[in-house]
Amino acid sequence: MEEKNIQEEQNGNGYKEDRNIGAAVIVLLLVLTVGEFFIGRIAIDWNWPLWGIAIFKAALIIYYFMHVTKLFGSSEEERL
Amino acid sequence: MTTQVETHSSYKFKSDTNRLGLWLFIISDAFVFAGLLVSRFYLFLGERPELNQVLGFAITLILLTSSFFMYRADTDISHGNEKGFTRNILVTIVLGILFLVGVVGLEWSTAPFSVGENAMSSIFFTMTGMHALHVLSGVIFLLIVYRKGKKGFYSQEQHFPVEAAAIYWHFIDVVWIFFYPALYLMGRAV
Numbered sequence: 673m674e675e676k677n678i679q680e681e682q683n684g685n686g687y688k689e690d691r692n693i694g695a696a697v698i699v700l701l702l703v704l705t706v707g708e709f710f711i712g713r714i715a716i717d718w719n720w721p722l723w724g725i726a727i728f729k730a731a732l733i734i735y736y737f738m739h740v741t742k743l744f745g746s747s748e749e750e751r752l
Numbered sequence: 753m754t755t756q757v758e759t760h761s762s763y764k765f766k767s768d769t770n771r772l773g774l775w776l777f778i779i780s781d782a783f784v785f786a787g788l789l790v791s792r793f794y795l796f797l798g799e800r801p802e803l804n805q806v807l808g809f810a811i812t813l814i815l816l817t818s819s820f821f822m823y824r825a826d827t828d829i830s831h832g833n834e835k836g837f838t839r840n841i842l843v844t845i846v847l848g849i850l851f852l853v854g855v856v857g858l859e860w861s862t863a864p865f866s867v868g869e870n871a872m873s874s875i876f877f878t879m880t881g882m883h884a885l886h887v888l889s890g891v892i893f894l895l896i897v898y899r900k901g902k903k904g905f906y907s908q909e910q911h912f913p914v915e916a917a918a919i920y921w922h923f924i925d926v927v928w929i930f931f932y933p934a935l936y937l938m939g940r941a942v
Contacts, residue, residue: 687831694827698820705816709809712937717798722933730926737823737922739915743775 697736704729767912774916778923781886785927788879792934795871800939802864803876808936811854812928815887818847819925822894826918832908834901841898841914844921848891855884872942879931886924893917 708725711718734740759765821843828836859880865873897917900906906914 694823
């Protein structure tokens with residue numbers, strides 16, 4: 673019961689939203705990796721799409737997981 | 753004056769400064785990996801080593817998934833969910849160890865060449881070895897954070913070490929995002 677209350681309190685503080693963002697990003701990353709795998713198998717000399725996918729995947733991680741924007745703002749309070 | 757001293761000794765100020773230092777380190781470390789990536793393409797532009805494709809794909813998925821759990825651990829502690837934090841960081845550690853087993857234990861033993869056999873083997877072992885070393889140090893870092901987390905060192909308000917461990921772990925993932933296609937997918941297998 674107490675745990676449920678804590679959970680509800682956390683959800684109200686953007687907790688659920690943060691978790692959903694993480695889930696959406698990982699699904700996208702996995703889908704892109706599967707696509708990358710098949711492009712690599714089928715189109716041997718086709719490197720540019722692979723570079724594009726890699727850069728996009730890296731950008732997703734840097735922006736959503738590494739919170740690069742925190743470098744430019746005041747941090748701790750922003751996330752709480 | 754007093755206010756300035758208080759501000760400079762505040763946890764927030766220290767975290768902001770440490771974060772900047774961490775990112776400077778990450779950027780400088782990225783140059784090492786960029787150098788390795790450039791060397792790989794300088795030596796073998798249209799070729800790649802004949803490696804186990806399924807294994808490469810599997811370890812990539814493992815490392816990506818570990819990043820997701822690290823993100824969850826970071827999110828959990830940011831919102832005061834300490835149980836979730838320790839659980840997710842433990843999953844990250846296990847996945848990191850699995851990645852190491854996949855690269856060092858399996859990929860290295862099944863690679864079609866040995867260390868120092870030719871230029872391709874040298875670049876392959878240097879790239880994967882350097883990355884594996886970072887994964888290993890990341891796992892050690894995470895174990896320290898996990899242990900301290902279990903002892904209640906971190907809270908919703910004060911948890912910069914967790915954030916630092918997460919940034920480092922995600923950086924390792926970003927490096928592999930470029931290494932995976934460079935080693936396994938780009939060019940003709942020779």
